[in-house]
Amino acid sequence: xxxxxxxxxxxxxxxxxxxxxxxxxxxxxxxxxxxxxxxxxxxxxxxxxxxxxxxxxxxxxxxxxxxxxxxxxxxxxxxxxxxxxxxxxxxxxxxxxxxxxxxxxxxxxxxxxxxxxxxxxxxxxxxxxxxxxxxxxxxxxxxxxxxxxxxxxxxxxxxxxxxxxxxxxxxxxxxxxxxxxxxxxxxxxxxxxxxx
Amino acid sequence: xxxxxxxxxxxxxxxxxxxxxxxxxxxxxxxxxxxxxxxxxxxxxxxxxxxxxxxxxxxxxxxxxxxxxxxxxxxxxxxxxxxxxxxxxxxxxxxxxxxxxxxxxxxxxxxxxxxxxxxxxxxxxxxxxxxxxxxxxxxxxxxxxxxxxxxxxxxxxxxxxxxxxxxxxxxxxxxxxxxxxxxxxxxxxxxxxxxxxxxxxxxxxxxxxxxxxxxxxxxxxxxxxxxxxxxxxxxxxxxxxxxxxxxxxxxxxxxxxxxxxxxxxxxxxxxxxxxxxxxxxxxxxxxxxxxxxxxxxxxxxxxxxxxxxxxxxxxxxxxxxxxxxxxxxxxxxxxxxxxxxxx
Numbered sequence: 001x002x003x004x005x006x007x008x009x010x011x012x013x014x015x016x017x018x019x020x021x022x023x024x025x026x027x028x029x030x031x032x033x034x035x036x037x038x039x040x041x042x043x044x045x046x047x048x049x050x051x052x053x054x055x056x057x058x059x060x061x062x063x064x065x066x067x068x069x070x071x072x073x074x075x076x077x078x079x080x081x082x083x084x085x086x087x088x089x090x091x092x093x094x095x096x097x098x099x100x101x102x103x104x105x106x107x108x109x110x111x112x113x114x115x116x117x118x119x120x121x122x123x124x125x126x127x128x129x130x131x132x133x134x135x136x137x138x139x140x141x142x143x144x145x146x147x148x149x150x151x152x153x154x155x156x157x158x159x160x161x162x163x164x165x166x167x168x169x170x171x172x173x174x175x176x177x178x179x180x181x182x183x184x185x186x187x188x189x190x191x192x193x194x195x196x
Numbered sequence: 197x198x199x200x201x202x203x204x205x206x207x208x209x210x211x212x213x214x215x216x217x218x219x220x221x222x223x224x225x226x227x228x229x230x231x232x233x234x235x236x237x238x239x240x241x242x243x244x245x246x247x248x249x250x251x252x253x254x255x256x257x258x259x260x261x262x263x264x265x266x267x268x269x270x271x272x273x274x275x276x277x278x279x280x281x282x283x284x285x286x287x288x289x290x291x292x293x294x295x296x297x298x299x300x301x302x303x304x305x306x307x308x309x310x311x312x313x314x315x316x317x318x319x320x321x322x323x324x325x326x327x328x329x330x331x332x333x334x335x336x337x338x339x340x341x342x343x344x345x346x347x348x349x350x351x352x353x354x355x356x357x358x359x360x361x362x363x364x365x366x367x368x369x370x371x372x373x374x375x376x377x378x379x380x381x382x383x384x385x386x387x388x389x390x391x392x393x394x395x396x397x398x399x400x401x402x403x404x405x406x407x408x409x410x411x412x413x414x415x416x417x418x419x420x421x422x423x424x425x426x427x428x429x430x431x432x433x434x435x436x437x438x439x440x441x442x443x444x445x446x447x448x449x450x451x452x453x454x455x456x457x458x459x460x461x462x463x464x465x466x467x468x469x470x471x472x473x474x475x476x477x478x479x480x481x482x483x484x485x486x487x488x489x490x491x492x493x494x495x496x497x498x499x500x501x502x503x504x505x506x507x508x509x510x511x512x513x514x515x516x517x518x519x520x521x522x523x524x525x526x527x528x529x530x531x532x533x534x535x536x537x538x539x
Contacts, residue, residue, distance in 0.1 A: 052320060053322055056329040068358060128325075128382060
């Protein structure tokens with residue numbers, strides 16, 4: 001038990017520190033990397049609570065896909081550090097306001113639900129199975145609606161960014177394969193002395 | 197076996213006390229697991245040079261020790277004693293962290309790899325998911341190395357590499373889903389035990405093929421080694437790395453090859469189960485080793501055989517061929533299982 005507690009405080013401290021790193025780093029790339037660390041330590045906390053399925057999905061989806069795409073975008077941006085620092089002061093009130101709202105919400109939550117022991121998933125139950133059953137029976141409609149929304153976002157992203165580029169020559173494999181000898185080669189008999 | 201274990205436990209508790217001993221025991225188990233893994237990682241480099249040498253009708257390294265058997269040690273010593281050069285404009289901390297971020301996930305995944313029904317460090321019930329999750333972290337080492345090097349070649353190489361890894365991770369994950377459907381469990385031990393009658397490669401042959409090609413791409417191996425395509429990108433994300441820091445990248449790459457070979461053997465080739473019941477007198481761990489060794493050999497064989505892919509062809513293969521085919525197979529497998537149960 002003592003080891004579990006120690007690990008809990010380790011991950012909790014890591015989560016808070018890396019979350020501070022997200023907002024505090026001067027370099028946006030460091031911010032994203034701190035975010036990744038925050039995801040990782042949160043996954044660690046999930047494991048401690050016996051929710052290994054959630055932890056694995058968190059690592060796979062958020063760290064393995066979402067944060068990588070963040071990193072991609074942030075790395076390719078042409079960042080002007082001086083301007084970033086100037087804007088920091090400009091956006092400080094807004095950021096603080098959002099922070100205060102979140103803090104109040106958190107406080108209200110804690111006020112309603114008394115601080116109890118973290119809910120430890122029953123060890124005997126396979127939590128992958130439990131989540132699957134809950135998602136596909138009780139919450140089937142919200143689940144399907146959520147996936148439809150994701151699909152709309154997907155199609156929307158493609159529709160917004162896709163454009164025909166006329167001047168670009170792409171490799172069309174079906175065209176290449178459909179080419180026959182007859183289309184490509186023309187044999188002519190040229191009388192001697194008459195060829196151009 | 198159990199008596200020896202009890203003796204070791206008793207001795208350890210006497211030596212370290214009941215509080216420290218369990219921790220020490222975990223450390224001992226981790227070392228016992230990682231030592232053979234690292235041994236395989238060092239010797240697959242020699243195997244690679246020998247196999248490719250044989251395929252190109254030349255002897256390969258044969259100067260250090262008998263048949264060059266000590267060559268990996270010589271390489272390691274050379275890499276350790278060379279100077280690690282830090283580029284002046286590099287982001288120092290991240291530059292040195294990046295190789296570790298490639299190697300560590302490759303080693304972490306071994307925690308859930310079973311070598312026999314009992315011989316497994318952590319028999320968690322989401323084993324496959326854990327491996328997929330951890331292996332998706334390998335991309336960080338590469339993307340960070342490209343950015344921290346502050347060099348254009350490295351950056352382009354790492355961008356390519358990450359795009360490639362993210363794309364092929366999808367199809368690799370999808371090829372494992374039919375297996376999970378057949379097993380009804382995410383535990384690797386269950387996955388192997390379920391293959392008692394039929395190895396998964398028989399009903400899921402196309403998935404095995406896609407899995408193997410995807411992991412070749414995922415580990416950035418030839419013919420998908422575009423990230424370090426030397427004619428265009430010098431050496432991709434490896435350009436600025438020298439000595440042991442680049443050695444760590446290679447160790448990560450080879451550790452991944454060994455890992456995905458073992459995973460392929462476990463998931464598709466029946467793991468420690470013998471191909472015929474008569475052959476069960478040979479211990480399971482040897483069968484597993486043979487199957488994994490075969491897959492590793494195919495990795496090397498492919499490298500000696502195929503020319504490099506073009507980048508757009510690679511992306512096309514991943515997204516337009518493997519993704520639809522594996523999605524279709526997921527539906528097909530689900531349908532067949534449902535019909536079979538209905539009968």
